[in-house]
Amino acid sequence: MPIDYVLILSAGLGTRMGEIGKNLPKPLWPILNKNLLHLQIDFCKKLGVKKIFVNTHFLHEAIKKYITDESFEVEILHEKILLGSGGAIHNLAKHPEVSYKGRVLLLNADLFFLISKEKLHEEAQKLNENRAVLFGMKAASTEKYNQLIIEENYLKNITKPNGKEDYVTYSGVGLINLDGLKKVDDYSNFFESVCDYKFENILVSVDESIEQWDFGTAKHYLDSCAKIFEKENSIFKQLLVNFGIDFKLSEKFYSKELNSVNLDLKGIFYEKSLVKGDLIQKIE
Secondary structure (H helix, E strand, O other): OOOOEEEEEOOOOOHHHOHHHHOOOHHHOEEOOEEHHHHHHHHHHHHOOOEEEEEEEOEHHHHHHHHHHOOOOEEEEEOOOOOHHHHHHHHHHOOOOOOOOOEEEEEEOOEEEOOOHHHHHHHHHHHHOOOEEEEEEEEOOOOOOOEEEEEOOEEEEEEOOOOOOOEEEEEEEEEEEOOOOOOOOOOOOHHHHOOOOOOOOEEEEEOOOOOEEEOOOHHHHHHHHHHHHHOOOOHHHHHHHHOOOOHHHHHHHEEOOOOEEEOOOOOOOOOHHHOEOOEOOOOO
């Protein structure tokens, strides 16, 4: 079953990216000669999604300028007031072209969930009888995400982890069936206005064979950048090659000795005062 739309969530405040996040919106943090948003759009095209939407709020003009300059065929849904992840879905659903109909793939600009096109369409078939299929991911006991309580593949509750054992959390990637979704205006919580597991069928798919690359915090961004160069065999690295990433720029972008990256390959959206030379010395 084809996916009608994708919404790339890009409206976060960048608070987890440290001081640099105040000036450089997270979707525009670079990976060599491209950035997270560019690569996510490339990935959506690979999956065969009919239309791409991107929501914005913080540093909206920078993201808008980048999308315009690159002539991307995507539509921006600007949120003057943050709507939350639930409100963002409803804001998309109210779009005249959508009108609360169709299947939506929900992605985050800062996390790459490398599901295949075939697997995605297989999971989309389940939307015929369910409101959503959410993709879970394993989290270490030390991580402080919310824990999904799953029974027979259905979401039954969301709790805080006990800190003693690994658990399953929501990756932020999901398939949503908009047909018949109760309309909500303004801000709303995702698990109340979109995926209310207390009253509707919300499937959770957990497949540990699917590669996931997290760039969601400054530390995760730096660690993931390092892993790109240190891990020889990965689906993500092959995708980067296919998407036109120029690995000839590797030495200019990443320094293993300094454990740092260069955010200024194109000279845009950063402040000199936040870096020493070209390289960030440390990311907290």
